[in-house]
Amino acid sequence: MKRIFEFGDSLGPDKVVHIYDHHSGLKAILVVDNVACGPAMGGVRMAPDVTTEEVFRLARAMTFKNAVANLPYGGGKAAILANPKVPAAKKETLMRAFGVAIKEITSYIPGPDMGTDEACMAWVQEETGRAIGLPSAVGGIPLDEIGVTGYGLSVVADVASEFCSIDLSTAKFVVQGAGSVGLHTASFLAARGALLIGVTDSQGTLFNPDGIDIDQLTELKRQGKSVLDYADGGKLSRDAVIDIPCDIWIPAARPDVIDADNVNRLKTKLVIQGANIPFTAKAEQICHDRNILVIPDFIANVGGVICGAVEYGGGTKEIAFQTIEEKIRKNTTLMLENVASTGKLPRQIAIEIAEQRIRRATAYRSKRHGPGLQLIA
Numbered sequence: 001m002k003r004i005f006e007f008g009d010s011l012g013p014d015k016v017v018h019i020y021d022h023h024s025g026l027k028a029i030l031v032v033d034n035v036a037c038g039p040a041m042g043g044v045r046m047a048p049d050v051t052t053e054e055v056f057r058l059a060r061a062m063t064f065k066n067a068v069a070n071l072p073y074g075g076g077k078a079a080i081l082a083n084p085k086v087p088a089a090k091k092e093t094l095m096r097a098f099g100v101a102i103k104e105i106t107s108y109i110p111g112p113d114m115g116t117d118e119a120c121m122a123w124v125q126e127e128t129g130r131a132i133g134l135p136s137a138v139g140g141i142p143l144d145e146i147g148v149t150g151y152g153l154s155v156v157a158d159v160a161s162e163f164c165s166i167d168l169s170t171a172k173f174v175v176q177g178a179g180s181v182g183l184h185t186a187s188f189l190a191a192r193g194a195l196l197i198g199v200t201d202s203q204g205t206l207f208n209p210d211g212i213d214i215d216q217l218t219e220l221k222r223q224g225k226s227v228l229d230y231a232d233g234g235k236l237s238r239d240a241v242i243d244i245p246c247d248i249w250i251p252a253a254r255p256d257v258i259d260a261d262n263v264n265r266l267k268t269k270l271v272i273q274g275a276n277i278p279f280t281a282k283a284e285q286i287c288h289d290r291n292i293l294v295i296p297d298f299i300a301n302v303g304g305v306i307c308g309a310v311e312y313g314g315g316t317k318e319i320a321f322q323t324i325e326e327k328i329r330k331n332t333t334l335m336l337e338n339v340a341s342t343g344k345l346p347r348q349i350a351i352e353i354a355e356q357r358i359r360r361a362t363a364y365r366s367k368r369h370g371p372g373l374q375l376i377a
């Protein structure tokens with residue numbers, strides 16, 4: 001318990017709530033980190049082993065992500081301590097119990113995260129009246145289907161390529177992770193003329209210097225096959241994706257895939273982070289020293305959360321794409337101009353932009369605070 005009180009700093013958390021419901025068996029943690037810019041928006045993760053400290057760190061990441069995207073929302077995160085593969089009826093019971101428990105905590109707007117999906121959000125929304133990432137049948141925008149996060153990464157590529165002398169219409173790129181983010185990013189980049197020459201999934205790497213057909217690859221993945229089942233091209237080990245020379249390298253799989261030990265194998269000019277924290281801090285510093293431009297996750301992969309904000313405001317998918325284009329173009333340009341004039345790390349500049357926006361909003365907020373820790377049983 002003592003550690004919970006050690007998280008606090010000048011930004012938050014605003015609330016740490018531990019939930020236990022005897023009837024449903026629900027055990028959950030909610031951290032509302034900062035609400036200066038608006039109610040805290042962030043996902044509900046379902047996993048058996050998440051700690052309060054992790055939920056706090058994820059909530060803080062949402063505070064920065066929402067602020068840097070200039071959304072009228074703060075940051076929060078929740079975790080339901082359960083196996084995400086529980087039978088559907090049990091999952092519904094847990095999600096609804098969670099909804100009932102957080103109904104009065106109106107400073108938190110839940111969304112999907114690892115282990116929860118749009119059906120989970122529909123159940124929570126029915127109990128609370130608020131949630132993002134809903135099924136389209138109840139007013140949601142199907143963000144993974146239309147690829148908003150990948151679209152955002154392609155806008156980043158368009159802006160950042162000018163800062164590192166890449167011609168996007170002839171650029172060669174490599175994607176680590178042939179999932180929702182990776183494949184949609186590949187299609188949107190191909191639509192701008194760039195050529196996909198390497199792609200990996202958990203089975204291995206596909207490499208073809210003449211280019212890989214993204215529609216064919218997407219169809220293979222839809223059928224549950226691996227990138228290694230693609231007919232043309234070389235088949236390499238999973239980690240060989242790091243060694244492929246290219247103009248743009250896109251991590252879109254797992255955290256911490258590039259660290260101080262393997263970062264020097266990268267032969268690229270630009271990295272656009274689709275996954276969350278795919279590089280360690282040391283690896284980002286080494287890239288900076290080697291003149292490889294790294295666009296940090298919370299600048300590059302905000303398409304999903306912007307789409308959620310548009311959905312929450314009753315907007316359409318067309319408005320979502322337009323808002324993503326406008327916000328990501330503006331924020332990436334602002335960050336890169338600051339990087340060019342100060343020589344600081346892109347991530348450091350992005351954090352400074354987020355903190356400045358939060359502090360400006362804080363100036364308009366009352367200094368009165370509610371209890372920071374609640375136990376609901």
Ligand SMILES: NC(=O)c1ccc[n+]([C@@H]2O[C@H](COP(=O)([O-])OP(=O)(O)OC[C@H]3O[C@@H](n4cnc5c(N)ncnc54)[C@H](O)[C@@H]3O)[C@@H](O)[C@H]2O)c1
Nearest residue numbers: 149177178179180181182201202252253274275276301304
């Ligand atoms: N979906 C979104 O809108 C969104 C938004 C922001 C951030 N993210 C982050 O982006 C990442 C990818 O998300 P997604 O929705 O595309 O997931 P996904 O599950 O659809 O795809 C992940 C892909 O990575 C591959 N993979 C897994 N481990 C690997 C490894 N060690 N090496 C290479 N490939 C590996 C998998 O085979 C799969 O092809 C995650 O870190 C997620 O948190 C996603």
